[in-house]
Amino acid sequence: MSDALSIFRALADPTRLRIVALLRAMELSVGELAAVLAQSQPRVSRHVKILADAGLTARRREGSWVFLTLASPTRTAPIFAAIDAWGEGAAGSDDLARLEAVRAERTAAAERYFAGHAGDWDAIRSLHVAEAEVEAAIRAALGGRPVGRLVDVGTGTGRMLELLAPDAESAVGIDRSSEMLRFARAKLSRQEATARAELRQGDMYALPLDDRSADVVVLHQVLHYAQQPGAALAEAARLLGLGGRLLVADFAAHDREELRTVDAHVRLGFSDHQVAKWFGAAGLTLADTRALEGGALTVKLWLGERPASPVRKVA
Template sequence: MTAPRLPIHDHMTELADPTRGRLLAALERQELTVGELALALQLPQSTVSRHLKILLDQGWVASRAEGASRWYRLHSALNARMQALWTLVHEAFVHTPVALQDAARLDAVVQARRSTTQSFFASASAEWDALRSEMFGARADLSALLALLDPTWVVGDLGCGTGALSAALAPHVHTVHAVDASPAMLSAAGARLAGLHNVQLHDGALEALPLDDHTLDVAVLMLVLHHVPDPLRALREVQRVLRPAGRVLIADMRPHAQERYRETMGHMWLGFSEQELQRWLHEAGFEVVRYTALPVDAAASGPAMFSCTAVAVPAPSLVLA
């Protein structure tokens, strides 16, 4: 009487050819193309392709297409029988001279990839900034950094203008309160922010914010404080709407002598020094003030800028006698 053929027998047949074991050992270490496998194992591409098809059809290998290339790797979800069999085969194969030679050539193939990348950057380093901007935009790196924001935060874009910053912040935080006192700016912001359901538009001035106490985790004043007649009053309002230990970020101009901005753009302040901003922030109820002069963009025609952050001091608790 012939014994029944078990599923494990089929898997044993699939790994009976030593070439397929070599392929799996390589693909367990590294995702590779057919050409790279042929180079590492010193086999014709037709042989590699034939054995890969068997392994792919039987679920030993997974693949993905990327551009004109197809990449192969050991399947990440082998069933228990396949995993046990592969562990047995791998342990018997891994220290053989053939396996050690395959591993050394595989290291050389991967290093060749790095060499290609290094050669590119060696020749393109002088033009890399311009090339990256051309391919991905001048602010791609800064936009990506917004993902570091806490997704539970409620953020105030105070003096939001046309809503560009609110639109950038919205995908990364819980809620954005966009506040501006100009009907024209709010109209433009409304058009830009349409469809962003976590952005709320408010009509209001910095000195009288239309927000309840302790609403915000973060308040951003981007190029707006120089339009405010009384910055200290405005900063006290910002402190009011921030939660205890909430943060304010101010980005504005360093002191300059461009008087024409008063007439042409309604500027009330020709920039802010570190000393006066620190004094106002401390008086308004902030601590841990950090003022940083920002690098000057050679293509920009306006004054140099700074960023300043500070932490809202929690209000003292009332102690009843």
């Protein structure tokens, strides 16, 4: 009863109902939320604290920014069902107009950043097969089974979330760069199928997620930046439940030394033997490999799986 009372007390204010409605539409920083509500940040922060104390919202720091998001669906779904039934689920027209202005500003800022760095990605893409072919192979490698809970490590521009999140039960993208996360957030928020994908700042060696919290983990063109690829794969594998899958899309071993200095590649691709060894150490089996040739660099897909039932050790 005390839990229910705290929830209803938290929602017994028009501003807090507006905040909940806005966070259903998209994740917002404290400053953005204050702008949409046309209220001061201290006042908004007080309202947010009440919602957080009731377990309805969560705060997440990303660099110097603090983002607000809703609590887990198990906590909020009954509340939203009641709100929707009463016809109070949507934000007001003025709030929605200001929310669109926030989206537009995010998009403009992110595109300015991306325009200044696009040449880095274009130079690499020119060395291997078309991205459409790589993405088709990724879909094929994961096909035949539900995606379930998806985690994209090193999400960058959020392309893997665009590709896979519409078929997922839930989707989280993690990246160390706050600038890249802002670009991804702006892009994903424009599409209904990916607007609720969650983005978090984090390091590939210490992912901010619980053990067994994912069914599919993807590392797309990330591993060649890792100083310790085995440790990065072990950390990604930690997230997988029984039967979970880890898909790595990266380059086969190559000798393009200039990529070390020009594009900060730490590793010049990987062999099947290396990846299989790291998968094995992380408790995964190498279930599938695919090679996509057609340029100076060969793109490889390695799919690792955690056994669907615990492996019993023979005494």
